[in-house]
Amino acid sequence: MEPVTAQVLAKDRVGEWIERLMAEAEVIAPVLAHGGDEVFAPIRSPGEVLWEFTNPVHPPKRFLLPQTDPVVAIRRGDNGYELEAIVDERRRVLLNVRSCDVAGLAFLQHVHAADLPDRSYLERAAATTIVCLSCPDPCPLGFCICSGAGPFAREGYDLQLSDIGDLLLAEIGSERGGELLAATDGFFRPATLAEMAQRQQLEEKAKQLLSEQTCHFASAMRRVSTGRVAEDLWRKMSDWCLECGACNFVCPTCFCFSVKDRHNGDGWLRCRTWDSCQYPAFTLEASGHNPREERRDRIKRRFFHKVSAQYYQRDGMVGCVGCGRCVEVCLGTTDMPAVVAAIRKGEWHG
Amino acid sequence: MTVVDAVLTACPFCPCGCGLYLQCDDGKPSGVAPSRHHPISQSRLCARGWGAHEAPAWGERLTEPLVRRAGGLTPVSWGEALDAAVSGLNDVRATGKAVGVLGSARATNEENYLAARLARGGLGTGDLDSCLRGTYLPLARGISRGSGGRAPQGSLVEIEESEVVILFDGDLARSHPRAAFAVMQAVARGARLVTVSCLRTQLARLAATHVRVAPGGQQEVVAGLIASVVEAVAAESMTERRAPEPAAEMAEDVKEAGRWYAQAERASLLVAPEAAVGNSGEALGFALASLSQAAGHLGRAGSVVLPLPVRWNLRGACEMGVGPDVLPGLRPLDDQAALDRLARAWGRPPASPVGRDAAAMLGAVGGLLVVAEDPPSPLRHERAAREAMSQLDCLVVLDAFMTPTVRAAHVVLPIASHAECEGTCTSADGRVQRVRPCASPPGSARPGWLVLAELSARLDLPSQFGSAGEVLAEICHVIPAYQGLDHRALDHGWGAVVAPKSDARPVESFPQVAGAQRAAGDGSYLLTLDGVFDWGSDPLVALAPTLSRDFVSKRKLFAGGFLEMCSEDAEALGVRPGWPLRVKSRHGEATLPVMVRRELEPGLLLVPFAFREQAEGVLGGDDVVAVQATRPAG
Numbered sequence: 001m002e003p004v005t006a007q008v009l010a011k012d013r014v015g016e017w018i019e020r021l022m023a024e025a026e027v028i029a030p031v032l033a034h035g036g037d038e039v040f041a042p043i044r045s046p047g048e049v050l051w052e053f054t055n056p057v058h059p060p061k062r063f064l065l066p067q068t069d070p071v072v073a074i075r076r077g078d079n080g081y082e083l084e085a086i087v088d089e090r091r092r093v094l095l096n097v098r099s100c101d102v103a104g105l106a107f108l109q110h111v112h113a114a115d116l117p118d119r120s121y122l123e124r125a126a127a128t129t130i131v132c133l134s135c136p137d138p139c140p141l142g143f144c145i146c147s148g149a150g151p152f153a154r155e156g157y158d159l160q161l162s163d164i165g166d167l168l169l170a171e172i173g174s175e176r177g178g179e180l181l182a183a184t185d186g187f188f189r190p191a192t193l194a195e196m197a198q199r200q201q202l203e204e205k206a207k208q209l210l211s212e213q214t215c216h217f218a219s220a221m222r223r224v225s226t227g228r229v230a231e232d233l234w235r236k237m238s239d240w241c242l243e244c245g246a247c248n249f250v251c252p253t254c255f256c257f258s259v260k261d262r263h264n265g266d267g268w269l270r271c272r273t274w275d276s277c278q279y280p281a282f283t284l285e286a287s288g289h290n291p292r293e294e295r296r297d298r299i300k301r302r303f304f305h306k307v308s309a310q311y312y313q314r315d316g317m318v319g320c321v322g323c324g325r326c327v328e329v330c331l332g333t334t335d336m337p338a339v340v341a342a343i344r345k346g347e348w349h350g
Numbered sequence: 351m352t353v354v355d356a357v358l359t360a361c362p363f364c365p366c367g368c369g370l371y372l373q374c375d376d377g378k379p380s381g382v383a384p385s386r387h388h389p390i391s392q393s394r395l396c397a398r399g400w401g402a403h404e405a406p407a408w409g410e411r412l413t414e415p416l417v418r419r420a421g422g423l424t425p426v427s428w429g430e431a432l433d434a435a436v437s438g439l440n441d442v443r444a445t446g447k448a449v450g451v452l453g454s455a456r457a458t459n460e461e462n463y464l465a466a467r468l469a470r471g472g473l474g475t476g477d478l479d480s481c482l483r484g485t486y487l488p489l490a491r492g493i494s495r496g497s498g499g500r501a502p503q504g505s506l507v508e509i510e511e512s513e514v515v516i517l518f519d520g521d522l523a524r525s526h527p528r529a530a531f532a533v534m535q536a537v538a539r540g541a542r543l544v545t546v547s548c549l550r551t552q553l554a555r556l557a558a559t560h561v562r563v564a565p566g567g568q569q570e571v572v573a574g575l576i577a578s579v580v581e582a583v584a585a586e587s588m589t590e591r592r593a594p595e596p597a598a599e600m601a602e603d604v605k606e607a608g609r610w611y612a613q614a615e616r617a618s619l620l621v622a623p624e625a626a627v628g629n630s631g632e633a634l635g636f637a638l639a640s641l642s643q644a645a646g647h648l649g650r651a652g653s654v655v656l657p658l659p660v661r662w663n664l665r666g667a668c669e670m671g672v673g674p675d676v677l678p679g680l681r682p683l684d685d686q687a688a689l690d691r692l693a694r695a696w697g698r699p700p701a702s703p704v705g706r707d708a709a710a711m712l713g714a715v716g717g718l719l720v721v722a723e724d725p726p727s728p729l730r731h732e733r734a735a736r737e738a739m740s741q742l743d744c745l746v747v748l749d750a751f752m753t754p755t756v757r758a759a760h761v762v763l764p765i766a767s768h769a770e771c772e773g774t775c776t777s778a779d780g781r782v783q784r785v786r787p788c789a790s791p792p793g794s795a796r797p798g799w800l801v802l803a804e805l806s807a808r809l810d811l812p813s814q815f816g817s818a819g820e821v822l823a824e825i826c827h828v829i830p831a832y833q834g835l836d837h838r839a840l841d842h843g844w845g846a847v848v849a850p851k852s853d854a855r856p857v858e859s860f861p862q863v864a865g866a867q868r869a870a871g872d873g874s875y876l877l878t879l880d881g882v883f884d885w886g887s888d889p890l891v892a893l894a895p896t897l898s899r900d901f902v903s904k905r906k907l908f909a910g911g912f913l914e915m916c917s918e919d920a921e922a923l924g925v926r927p928g929w930p931l932r933v934k935s936r937h938g939e940a941t942l943p944v945m946v947r948r949e950l951e952p953g954l955l956l957v958p959f960a961f962r963e964q965a966e967g968v969l970g971g972d973d974v975v976a977v978q979a980t981r982p983a984g
Contacts, residue, residue, distance in 0.1 A: 033371070034358035035387050035844060041355045057393045058383040067373070067381030068407065184922070239555050240534065242395045242527045246384070260895045263406055273896065274381075279397060279901035284432075288907045328393045329384060331531045333538055350538050 007181055007188040008167045008195055017187050018095070021180075025091035025129065028063055030056055037196035041093075051163070055098045055139055055327055059252045063092060064124050065108065065274075067249075071120045072270035074261065086269075087120070089127050096133040096161075099143065100323035104252020105130060106156030110315060111255060120272070129176060132157040136202045141212040141324030141336060149321035151206040164198045171199075215336065217307055217318045220343040225309035229343050231296070236348045237334055238296035245276030246329040247302070247336075253319045253337035256282075275301050303339055356383055357788040360775050360845075362456075362768035362890060363398040365659040366390060366506060366528035367777025369844060370399055372769055372788040378401035379769045379789055389844050390506060390781065396527030397934060401897040402890075403769065409893025410752035412764035413793025423762060428794065428881070432801075435761040436808040439473065439717045439742035447716030447743065450477035451710060453672035454723040455661035456890070457798060458773030458785055460821040461748075461765075462663070464802035464813075465721045466671035466678055471696045472809035476683075476705025479674050480667045481728040484631070484707065485623045485882045486659040487668045491680075492635020493655060497648050501639055504618065504654025505847075510535040511652060514613040516607065518568055519554060520545040520624025520881060521949075526658050529620065529778070536618070544607040546571050546625075548878070549949045558610075559603045562951055565878040565974045566628025571604060572637040578608020579645045586612075612645045618653035623660040623882050628974040637749040658778050660883045661728075666776030671828065671850075674705035679829035685721070688828075695828050697812040712738035719746045719805075721798065722765070724753035727887035731971075733963050748801055750791075751889040764795035769888075771797050772818040774840070776848065782835060783845035820856055877933055877955045877968060877977045880914065884960035901960075911961030912943045915979075916950040925981055933977040937970025941982055 009017060021027050026042050028048040033039045038056045040063070041051055045110045073084045081151040095104075105125075112121040135144075135151035144150030153160050158177035162169045169191055182187050191199075223229050248254040263270040275282055278299070283292045292298045303313055306319040320336050327335040333350060342348045356371035368391035373381040382402050386393045415431030416423040426434070439449050451469035453462040462480070469478040493501050509515060509532040522530040537543050537556050545554040546561045546568060554560045557784030561569050572589055611617050619638055626634060638655060639648065647653035659665050681688035683702040693699040706714055708725060712735050726735035739745065739758050747759040750767035765771070770791040776782050791797070799818050806813035815821050826832045831848045839846040885891045885903025913931055915923075925931055925944050932941045933955065942957075942964060950956060955977065957965040969975055 033356070034385065035842070037358075037371075037386050037388075039356065039371070039383065054386075057386045062373075062381065062383075066375065068375065068403070176397055242396060242523050242530055242534075242552075244394070244527060245400055246395060249400060250384075260408070275896065276397070279354065279896070279899075281903060284899065284903055288903065323970075328386075329395075331394045331396055331527055332534060 005178070006169050006171045006191040006196055006199070008164075008169050008186050008191045009304075011166055011168060013187055014168060015046040017184055018049065019320060020184055021095070022046070022092050025093045027093045027095055028060065029095040045303070047301045050097060051096065051133070055100070055142075055323065057250060057325060059101055059250060059323070059325065060094050060097055060103060061101075061104060061108065061252055063094065064105065064128060065121060065255060067274045069120070069272040070269040071272050073264070073267060085119070088124050090125050093129045093131060095131045097130055098135055098323070099132055099150035099153035100144045100253050100321040102130060102132045102153040102156045103144075103147070103317075103321040104323070107253045107315065107317065107319070107321070108255055109156075129158045129180065130156065132160040134160055134162045134202070136163065136206050138206055138210045141326060141327045143210070143215045143324060144322035145207060145210040145213060146215040146217060147318055147320050147322040151210060152203045158305075162199045162202055164195060164202070167195065167320035169195055171198050215320075215322065215334055215340050216344050217320070217340060220340040221307050221309055221312060221318070221319055223343050224307055229300075230346065233342060233346065233348055234296040237339065237342060238299050240350055241278070241295060241299060241332040241334040243278045243280070243295060243298070244331040245278050246331060247326040248276040248278060249274055250325040250329050252321050252323055252325075277305070299334060299339075303343070306336070307340065357786045358385060359768070359786045359788070360783040361391070361395065362402055362496070362662055362785075364526050364528070365662055365665060365778040366526055367779060367781045367783065367845075368395060368399055368528055369783065370395055370402060372403055374788040377789055378407040380407065383811055389778070394528070398527075398891070398897060400549065401894045404896060405751065405890045406767040406769040407635030408895055409889060410431065411751060411767075411792045411795070412752060412756065413795055414761060415762060415794070416759075416762035423759070427795070431763055432804055432808060435566075435719075435746040435763065435805060438760055439719065439746065442717035442743050443473070445716065448477055448714060449473050449717035450479075450706065450711040450715040450719070451475065452711075452718065452720045452723055452893045453478070453480045453667050453670070454721050455480055455482050455659065455664035455667055456545060456629045456888070457667065457722040458663060458771065458775055459666045459670055459782070459825060460773040460818045460819070461721055461798040461802060462670035462672045463669040463720070463825050464799055464806065464821060466809060467696060468719070468802055468806045468809065468811065470671070470677075470700040470702070471692075471698055472806045472811035474701040476674055476703040478672060478705050478712050479708040479711065480664070480672045481708045481723060481725050482659070482661055482664050482883065483668055483673055484624065486657065486664050487673065488631030489621060489626050489635040489657045490668070492637075493639045493657060494635075495632075496636035496639025497655070498669055498815065499644065500649045501642065501655040502657060502780070503649065504652075504656055505781075506532045508616070508652055508654050509533060509618045509620065510539070512541050512616050512618040512654065513535045514542050514544070514610045514617040516544045516611060516617070516619050517553060518621045518625035519545045519549065519551050520622035521549060521551045522622050523552040523619075525622060525624075525660065525881070529658060533620065539881040542610050544610070548951055548954055550951065551949055554949075559607050561601070561603050561607065564876055564891055565954070569629050569634050569637055572641055573635065574601060574604040574638070574885050575608040575611065575645050576641050578605045579612040579641065581614040581643065582609045583646075611641075613646075616650075617645070617647050618654035619656070620654065621657040622886070623658060627879060627882060656779060661888070663775040665778060665780070666774070669776060669831070670825070671791065673708050677702070679831060691828050695824055697753035709735070713741075716742065717744040717746075718742055719748075720755060721748045721802070722750070724755040724887070724889070726754070728883055731966070733966075748798055750795065751887060751893060756881055763801050764791075764793065765798040765801055766791035766795055769797075773799065774822055780848040781845045782832070782848055784840050811984065837923070869941040874981050875919075875933070875955045875977050876974055877913075877935065877957065877965070878974045879959055879962055879969070881959040884958070886960055905960070908943060908961075910942065911957065911964030912945050912957070913953070914945050914947040914950060916952050917946050917948065919954050920944060920946050923979060923981055930982055931979055932982045933965075933968050933979045935968045935970065935975040935977045937972075937975065938967035940965055940968045
């Protein structure tokens with residue numbers, strides 16, 4: 001899709017622009033943590049923001065869907081228990097989010113807005129501005145091109161920045177993105193045709209660099225959706241999984257949770273907490289029965305949810321944005337590309 | 351500049367040595383993030399690691415000092431509580447009864463060191479131990495003795511590069527997931543894996559060879575491996591010399607495994623704590639070191655000989671001198687140079703009598719100081735230990751969490767949990783890492799090192815420590831292996847590794863683990879304990895809502911315990927899951943429900959460690975017994 005509008009900002013004025021953003025909202029961006037670890041964190045000054053970095057292993061999803069998320073305060077009142085919804089409307093700017101994570105946030109938005117709208121998530125999301133930084137140099141483990149989630153974002157962002165030399169080119173992806181530029185009088189000017197062409201070249205080059213990466217969702221989807229994956233394949237794979245749940249936790253599209261009450265003074269906080277479909281007790285029923293007692297059944301379930309036609313139709317995309325994080329964190333060898341390849345070929349080599 | 355809303359710290363569960371970020375929200379730990387560049391975890395964490403924030407935030411926390419008055423625990427000021435603790439222990443000593451101290455695998459090096467210092471320096475007692483020491487130190491000590499102090503050696507990351515891995519497996523995938531991953535990586539890269547176990551565990555299913563072994567039979571396998579290595583080495587170097595006699599009746603799988611091990615450039619011996627069940631840990635360790643030496647792997651770069659402690663800082667606790675027969679640095683009690691060094695640092699000579707171990711202490715001492723432990727939970731005889739705890743004249747407990755031991759205490763001193771304290775811990779492979787706080791301790795709870803320093807000072811043991819760092823400075827001063835710790839690596843890097851010192855004088859053995867009663871061919875089954883530790887009884891798991899689910903559900907369903915057997919045996923006996931089975935040994939009998947576990951070898955019955963008391967009548971104190979199993983009539 002051709003960018004509708006674009007403006008440019010001189011790089012030496014980026015700091016001033018970020019300061020403007022910080023005055024209005026909490027700005028969250030990739031920064032360096034201990035020993036050179038890249039993490040998304042609230043910044044205290046524009047100088048901390050990373051512009052050339054490997055995408056943090058922990059996705060920005062936690063700022064919209066925290067691992068521990070208090071959603072209801074419960075108190076003993078005169079007339080029994082009193083409940084109060086906890087709403088987080090803090091204004092946030094997610095800065096320098098990669099296209100894979102933009103696609104992930106769009107996926108989560110879709111999921112939480114559908115059927116029974118999830119107010120807790122949606123209000124947080126409504127107060128969050130997403131500024132994407134496109135990927136001219138794709139990361140070594142990523143395969144975003146296979147799920148249409150990168151290396152440049154097509155939708156789901158408010159602004160998308162591209163590095164074109166001395167300038168940052170900003171594409172406007174939403175009304176809010178437009179307002180964000182309008183409010184920063186003097187920083188930005190409209191992009192020239194040459195600058196627009198430069199950005200197009202970056203995208204073409206990045207796509208070429210990614211062409212080696214393959215994760216054949218379509219053929220895996222055919223097999224998974226028509227029950228053409230041998231049970232024995234799931235069994236073999238399951239011996240290479242240590243059920244750590246990391247694939248769920250770092251996945252930009254995973255959102256499963258548990259609900260637990262925590263003591264808080266005289267009352268309780270009802271919290272939504274991250275959970276993993278790979279944990280044995282995830283589906284444990286009160287009777288003691290567990291429909292997915294075996295690990296092979298849990299792995300099968302995970303990939304059915306990720307790549308089956310049923311969920312593709314419901315969610316509009318496979319449940320994978322190709323960020324490659326599951327490859328990086330897997331305490332085993334059952335990451336998305338490995339399992340998709342195994343499903344497609346009907347073989348598992350560990 | 352570095353700014354984060356999360357703090358890098360050491361994972362507080364198993365001793366693999368992973369690093370993680372603890373996140374904090376509204377003053378409470380709220381989440382975990384992996385560290386990409388941490389040399390051990392490398393972006394990875396297991397399920398427990400991902401739940402490291404849970405227990406401190408969700409568990410029942412101790413927030414104020416408590417003293418037992420008129421039968422109940424009553425909040426008091428810190429001064430009153432510390433005075434009560436010291437006078438309580440002193441009163442016991444005045445009556446001529448002994449006073450003991452228990453450190454813990456759940457406590458930092460600083461806390462353990464100060465506990466050892468307080469015992470030998472402040473209370474003048476050798477009754478000093480940690481409850482899990484017996485599952486690790488004899489094995490490590492045997493390895494050290496058998497290798498002249500050159501092993502344990504190697505790291506988990508080096509295992510990944512091994513060509514051959516021999517794993518004495520308990521169930522590493524569950525007990526030490528990062529170590530299991532290292533083994534998996536090695537296999538994925540083409541290594542030959544040999545598993546030695548009575549269980550066909552997940553890793554055994556990936557093995558090139560699985561050596562079936564009866565519980566307690568690991569040592570025979572090591573002997574077989576040594577024989578095979580000797581044969582292989584001899585065959586290689588044989589020119590004019592006489593060929594050795596072929597080892598008689600060596601099992602083919604063991605023979606082949608020995609050959610692989612001898613021929614590999616880089617090879618790993620990895621020992622899960624369960625391997626010592628039914629064996630003498632020290633003898634097994636000695637044999638393992640001999641095996642490594644025979645094959646030429648001892649001291650070779652890239653080769654690994656590593657026993658895995660069962661719980662977080664067990665190695666650190668031992669090295670800090672928490673044991674009845676060691677001084678800090680694992681020095682023998684008669685090491686005059688070590689005694690002199692300690693006397694100078696402490697301002698008073700350490701008491702150096704051999705003390706009682708944790709189990710023997712309970713029932714023998716009148717007063718007990720417990721640091722971050724619920725002793726009956728990890729001890730073999732839980733009920734007896736619980737009973738003995740209730741008989742103590744003075745029980746002083748330092749803990750962050752409410753445990754049954756805290757409920758039985760006379761003085762409760764609330765301390766910071768792993769999420770709120772500063773200190774260091776030592777991993778299985780000797781990496782010393784910083785523990786960093788992400789939140790403040792709840793209420794008036796204080797750092798454990800501070801409370802121990804204050805108790806020590808009240809016992810007239812000079813203890814002018816202004817920070818955990820100052821405690822570490824003394825540790826580095828008195829423990830030779832810690833002397834060279836690179837503080838820059840501790841602060842800005844990923845920790846510093848304590849290398850084995852070949853000049854270390856091996857510690858003499860004490861006390862010995864009794865050899866288990868082996869089956870004499872009369873019984874149709876061997877009954878043994880599964881594991882040496884129950885994570886479900888550990889507060890960091892039990893109080894964590896996500897992590898505790900599996901354990902809680904099993905306990906709810908089978909409050910009276912259960913036995914596990916393989917499906918073939920269940921079929922042969924005509925029992926189905928949940929049905930009762932009567933087992934009878936020379937000690938006694940019990941009837942317990944049966945669960946079917948695929949991974950078990952035929953002829954074997956397992957009792958989860960958590961349910962050891964329910965089968966105690968049959969086990970009679972042994973680790974392994976021969977039993978007759980029958981389906982009860984009706």
